[in-house]
Amino acid sequence: MTAVRQVRQLLDSLGLNQVQIWSCENGTWAYQPTNQPYQTQSEQARSLIQRYVFNIDLGLNKLFWNNLMEWIDFGGIQGNIFNSMGLIGDGMRNSEPPQNFNMPRVNYFSYKLLSEAIDIDRARYAGKLSIHQEPILYAYKYTPLTSDSLGVFILWRDTGIQSVTFHINTQKALVTNMITDSLGNILQRDTVTADVQGNITFNVGIDALLVKAISSTTSVEDEGENIPIEFMLYQNYPNPFNPSTTIELKLNVQSDFTLTIFDVLGRKVRAFDYQRVPAGTHKMEWDGKDDRGRQSASGVYLYCVQAGQKVETQRMLLLK
Numbered sequence: 001m002t003a004v005r006q007v008r009q010l011l012d013s014l015g016l017n018q019v020q021i022w023s024c025e026n027g028t029w030a031y032q033p034t035n036q037p038y039q040t041q042s043e044q045a046r047s048l049i050q051r052y053v054f055n056i057d058l059g060l061n062k063l064f065w066n067n068l069m070e071w072i073d074f075g076g077i078q079g080n081i082f083n084s085m086g087l088i089g090d091g092m093r094n095s096e097p098p099q100n101f102n103m104p105r106v107n108y109f110s111y112k113l114l115s116e117a118i119d120i121d122r123a124r125y126a127g128k129l130s131i132h133q134e135p136i137l138y139a140y141k142y143t144p145l146t147s148d149s150l151g152v153f154i155l156w157r158d159t160g161i162q163s164v165t166f167h168i169n170t171q172k173a174l175v176t177n178m179i180t181d182s183l184g185n186i187l188q189r190d191t192v193t194a195d196v197q198g199n200i201t202f203n204v205g206i207d208a209l210l211v212k213a214i215s216s217t218t219s220v221e222d223e224g225e226n227i228p229i230e231f232m233l234y235q236n237y238p239n240p241f242n243p244s245t246t247i248e249l250k251l252n253v254q255s256d257f258t259l260t261i262f263d264v265l266g267r268k269v270r271a272f273d274y275q276r277v278p279a280g281t282h283k284m285e286w287d288g289k290d291d292r293g294r295q296s297a298s299g300v301y302l303y304c305v306q307a308g309q310k311v312e313t314q315r316m317l318l319l320k
Contacts, residue, residue: 008059020061020120025051029084030105031096038084038095042179042207045107046156049178049208052114053140053154057128062120065111070094087111102235102314109184110208113176117152117210118142129153131164137204139164153211155204165201168213173200179207183250183281184232233305233312236286240319243295244287249305249312251279257307259284264300288318 074082
């Protein structure tokens with residue numbers, strides 16, 4: 001990470017202070033071969049947030065997390081650490097539970113929250129807060145490009161819990177824990193009201209908090225809708241399956257949707273229609289039968305969910 005600062009200093013010395021520095025990151029991991037230490041999904045997400053924020057503080061303009069999926073058997077070595085570094089789980093070769101195959105990890109949702117709040121096209125880095133006290137407390141501020149009067153802040157501690165207080169320019173702020181559950185659902189989101197001096201006070205622990213100052217004309221509900229939940233179709237489980245399997249999806253709003261099963265030739269096998277389904281996570285079961293009640297043969301099938309203009313498709317294997 002220190003290389004970023006050195007590159008920034010070199011560019012500035014050459015009069016290239018407007019040149020941006022973009023980089024890729026792939027260094028955190030979760031799960032390892034049996035009997036080796038490993039990070040949990042939450043620990044992996046915390047590491048991702050910290051590395052992202054640290055690099056921006058050092059002068060990086062844009063950071064890509066380039067391991068969307070695992071590097072399967074990188075170098076031909078099963079159980080290699082490169083199998084453990086993605087935003088979406090491998091589920092097979094690093095002692096990760098098989099049901100996590102093709103499933104977004106917690107760091108996927110943390111990365112999404114972070115990039116939506118402080119990426120180069122969303123906000124400008126404004127430096128450390130006055131309460132920043134390394135190596136215990138980390139506190140950074142950003143200026144949203146859509147409104148310079150409102151602030152975005154990210155805070156966490158190395159260990160323990162601490163009450164912090166700082167000034168904002170509005171009457172309230174939305175405090176969101178960026179470490180979600182395994183489905184991307186926010187576990188903590190609080191509205192904090194400023195005192196008469198314009199200061200907010202809240203507790204900070206090891207989970208990074210995203211703090212957004214909210215204008216008096218903005219509802220907390222409207223602001224919160226931008227912090228997950230998103231439409232998502234998950235990998236079925238079990239997979240392979242016989243005779244039935246569960247298909248799970250997440251809706252961000254109430255919606256009508258269809259679930260359609262196709263064979264590998266694109267022929268429709270089974271179709272389900274659902275009306276006015278509320279936002280949230282929903283599970284459906286396919287018993288392996290077609291629309292006429294006949295049991296389907298072994299093989300690969302596709303399941304497709306369409307909700308409004310959004311369409312997601314996954315593969316599954318029926319194995320008798």
